[in-house]
Amino acid sequence: MRFAPSPTGSLHVGGARTALYNLLFARHTGGTFLLRIEDTDVERSREELTAQILSAMEWLGLEFDEGPFYQSRRYDLYRAAAERLLAEGKAYRAFETPVELETERKKAEAAGRAYRYSGAARAIPPEESDRRARAGERHVVRLRMPSETIVVEDLIRGRVEFPAEALDDFVLVRSDGHPLYHFSVCVDDTEMRITHVIRGDDHLANTPKHVALFRALGAPIPRFAHLGMILGTDRKKLSKRHGAAAVEEWRDAGILPEALFNFLALLGWAPGGDREILTRAEMEREFSLEKVGASPSVFDPEKLLWMNAQYVAKMPADELLARSTPHAAKGLPPREVALAAIELHRPRVRTTIEMGRALSSYAEDPADYDPDGWKKHVRPETPRQLETLARSLEALPDWTAASTEEALRKTAEGEGVSAGKLIHPTRLALTGTTVGAPLFDVVALLGKETALRRLRRFVEAAKAQTPA
RNA sequence: GGCCCCAUCGUCUAGAGGUCAGGACACGGCUCUUUCAAGGCCGCGACACGGGUUCGAGUCCCGUUGGGGCCGCCA
Numbered sequence: 001m002r003f004a005p006s007p008t009g010s011l012h013v014g015g016a017r018t019a020l021y022n023l024l025f026a027r028h029t030g031g032t033f034l035l036r037i038e039d040t041d042v043e044r045s046r047e048e049l050t051a052q053i054l055s056a057m058e059w060l061g062l063e064f065d066e067g068p069f070y071q072s073r074r075y076d077l078y079r080a081a082a083e084r085l086l087a088e089g090k091a092y093r094a095f096e097t098p099v100e101l102e103t104e105r106k107k108a109e110a111a112g113r114a115y116r117y118s119g120a121a122r123a124i125p126p127e128e129s130d131r132r133a134r135a136g137e138r139h140v141v142r143l144r145m146p147s148e149t150i151v152v153e154d155l156i157r158g159r160v161e162f163p164a165e166a167l168d169d170f171v172l173v174r175s176d177g178h179p180l181y182h183f184s185v186c187v188d189d190t191e192m193r194i195t196h197v198i199r200g201d202d203h204l205a206n207t208p209k210h211v212a213l214f215r216a217l218g219a220p221i222p223r224f225a226h227l228g229m230i231l232g233t234d235r236k237k238l239s240k241r242h243g244a245a246a247v248e249e250w251r252d253a254g255i256l257p258e259a260l261f262n263f264l265a266l267l268g269w270a271p272g273g274d275r276e277i278l279t280r281a282e283m284e285r286e287f288s289l290e291k292v293g294a295s296p297s298v299f300d301p302e303k304l305l306w307m308n309a310q311y312v313a314k315m316p317a318d319e320l321l322a323r324s325t326p327h328a329a330k331g332l333p334p335r336e337v338a339l340a341a342i343e344l345h346r347p348r349v350r351t352t353i354e355m356g357r358a359l360s361s362y363a364e365d366p367a368d369y370d371p372d373g374w375k376k377h378v379r380p381e382t383p384r385q386l387e388t389l390a391r392s393l394e395a396l397p398d399w400t401a402a403s404t405e406e407a408l409r410k411t412a413e414g415e416g417v418s419a420g421k422l423i424h425p426t427r428l429a430l431t432g433t434t435v436g437a438p439l440f441d442v443v444a445l446l447g448k449e450t451a452l453r454r455l456r457r458f459v460e461a462a463k464a465q466t467p468a
Numbered sequence: 469g470g471c472c473c474c475a476u477c478g479u480c481u482a483g484a485g486g487u488c489a490g491g492a493c494a495c496g497g498c499u500c501u502u503u504c505a506a507g508g509c510c511g512c513g514a515c516a517c518g519g520g521u522u523c524g525a526g527u528c529c530c531g532u533u534g535g536g537g538c539c540g541c542c543a
Contacts, residue, residue, distance in 0.1 A: 040542095041542055041543065101540090111469095114471075114539055160472070163471075168539090180540090202538070203537095205472055205537065228536090229474095235535060237537080267480070268481095272482070272483095274482075274490075274491040276481090293481080295536095297479090299479095300479050300480065303493045303494080305493095306494085373503095423503080424503070427503065435505080436504060438503085438504095439503075
């Protein structure tokens with residue numbers, strides 16, 4: 001049993017979801033998941049793009065069993081198949097020029113009709129066709145479509161019928177010899193013995209062409225399953241225009257691959273019951289095409305962020321540290337501190353970007369202080385009070401959350417103010433912000449030296465701005 | 469325009485003739501609390517519309533409307 005997603009370009013979340021369903025289906029049924037790169041469009045296919053897709057797939061955990069197979073290296077196969085169809089009279093050469101076809105298309109459009117190739121070249125006798133081809137006359141190869149309704153049995157949509165009038169003799173091989181997508185796909189699916197084709201809904205309208213082609217090829221017809229599209233919040237097919245439509249963008253935004261995998265799996269499939277956070281093993285065990293919905297789904301970044309937070313909350317600290325390290329632009333504190341900081345911050349960050357920033361805050365003193373916080377918490381007496389606090393903290397024999405909290409509360413008492421009057425400016429002094437993890441945990445983690453240095457630096461800044 | 473697909477809270481969805489139409493995200497409130505979160509509790513909120521079929525339709529059929537896709541010598 002084999003499956004074939006076929007991405008080209010950077011890995012779009014829609015393509016990723018398709019590949020993911022192929023993978024889950026293969027794992028569930030014990031089949032083989034293979035990757036085929038459909039790069040027959042010489043103008044558009046580029047090697048960097050393929051490498052990008054491969055790395056994005058690996059990052060997401062979409063490991064394939066076979067491949068990647070490159071269609072660009074399988075031209076002999078397509079050529080042979082085309083010659084066979086030609087010899088059997090199932091396909092024929094057509095000599096119209098692109099300009100002529102364009103004219104016809106325009107005409108049809110102007111008349112408000114759907115354009116279909118006329119089939120004029122069907123009438124050219126084989127001998128004449130051979131002679132003109134040998135003489136080097138440019139031509140394409142077209143499939144002789146049967147004049148009957150084509151029925152597609154879709155695993156998700158059921159029976160879908162396409163009347164013969166809707167189909168024309170489409171092109172199999174371009175005049176420059178390059179096989180076209182529909183043709184290479186069917187030849188490859190046949191040769192690779194593909195049993196199930198799981199792909200986007202946008203291919204449903206192409207499927208009758210493929211069915212006709214498989215028949216012409218004398219090949220078994222795979223089972224089809226067409227997934228609903230993934231839409232942007234404007235309910236249009238998700239594209240670059242919507243921002244963050246590519247897997248790589250989410251990776252760079254600090255999303256964990258496990259979370260994106262889980263999120264994408266649930267875009268169109270639900271295992272039943274109320275579960276949403278599933279392990280890979282659970283998904284593989286429970287995935288089934290019968291439970292995949294036919295309707296399109298809107299990609300909601302908010303929910304992805306929530307799901308990512310769920311994974312951030314549960315991931316082992318050392319693992320999370322490793323994932324966040326690339327995002328700690330301003331350095332990391334010692335490992336022990338970083339590990340403790342992870343526990344402190346995991347409930348309040350949603351991405352590894354945010355975690356990286358939190359981690360860096362232990363390694364580098366704040367560059368500035370939140371202006372609103374400053375306005376709110378810095379009073380004329382604040383420098384003096386914090387100075388007193390610093391002295392009291394300095395005298396501490398041990399440095400823990402409990403001991404520093406006690407010292408602060410005592411200082412507040414001595415000053416005749418509530419603890420909050422000291423807590424808020426202290427947080428501002430140590431972190432530069434008014435929000436964050438519980439203060440004394442931060443104080444303990446920062447260590448005596450760093451905490452006192454930040455506190456005194458803040459006192460100096462406060463004195464400078466608040467003439468006594 | 470032709471052909472095709474789709475239609476349950478704003479969003480993701482459960483629901484396979486009989487449910488107070490369930491859950492999650494988001495949103496609002498309460499709680500916890502030195503701040504911000506996370507967590508817990510509560511709330512708001514949907515079967516697109518119209519016809520059938522049936523004792524009984526979110527569920528089946530038809531139509532309307534709306535949305536989407538495809539109509540290339542692109543994939």
